[in-house]
């Protein structure tokens with residue numbers, strides 16, 4: 342059901358007030374991060390020092406078969422830690438993956454979980470970590486602070502640079518029947534420590550590097566331009582955006598460039614810290630629907646929507662976008678409106694340069710109405726510069742569909 346704009350504004354104001362009351366004064370989370378070519382060894386030492394002897398590794402089949410996950414965790418094996426595996430995570434994990442992971446976790450009696458992979462593995466690992474003793478159906482945990490209290494400690498080793506899940510207390514789980522993506526948030530889902538090792542990123546194909554990089558850019562921008570001035574969301578957002586502008590093209594064109602890979606890993610991490618404080622926005626509200634309905638990879642879906650959403654919010658987000666134009670060296674025009682416009686154009690340009698198409702043939706016109714409603718519903722909970730109308734949502738869907 343589509344609510345009127347005043348009702349949507351009231352609903353958003355109420356939600357924001359409630360969130361501010363509940364978490365506004367809390368730190369957005371503190372954890373350790375190791376960066377560089379020795380980062381995974383450092384993380385392994387940390388896990389050994391804490392005293393874990395049996396850990397569950399959550400990853401996908403390809404990373405397990407390639408031996409990449411094993412190489413990353415060699416330090417644990419050398420120290421005598423027993424690795425138990427759940428290597429069944431697929432893109433866009435579902436509650437069925439969580440149940441499978443729960444079986445692996447319990448049969449081995451693990452005391453910690455290590456996610457090795459992209460956002461899907463990290464998100465699945467977070468929810469599997471909640472199943473240590475609870476037999477509750479995990480779909481009951483959708484929303485904020487609904488997971489059980491005894492969450493296992495989570496450690497993250499990202500093998501893509503985009504999701505930011507390594508720095509957030511949220512996880513996205515797909516319901517394949519309803520074709521919806523659900524978000525589960527709880528403080529205990531924030532990984533205890535993370536290793537950002539560029540060696541694990543060099544094999545990432547160019548299209549995935551590009552799409553995940555635009556996901557990170559979207560996180561940085563949505564946190565930077567939002568209406569909730571909380572914590573360090575602006576500083577981390579800026580560092581993320583500057584990092585993506587500096588390193589993404591290079592990482593796409595020169596996959597083995599360690600400096601570019603590390604630059605992107607750090608950018609995505611900053612973006613994760615930024616959204617962990619204020620959430621995402623309209624771009625994600627649209628992208629989640631495209632991912633859930635058509636399986637369009639998350640970063641690619643963001644890349645489709647991002648320029649259109651920014652253009653729609655140009656006037657409300659003008660000051661922030663104009664500031665971004667300066668810090669990314671895109672424009673120093675005297676007029677803020679000109680600088681903001683230049684920044685949006687530079688984002689469009691970057692998406693093009695890294696090879697992501699501006700339209701997608703999978704989006705069907707008969708679904709526009711449903712997609713627009715679902716995106717509006719999701720966006721009502723976000724602190725974006727403003728809510729988009731149904732006509733605007735439909736316009737964006739039309740623009741990113743193949744006519």
Ligand SMILES: [Fe+2]
Pocket residue numbers: 504556560625639
């Ligand atoms: Fe995202």
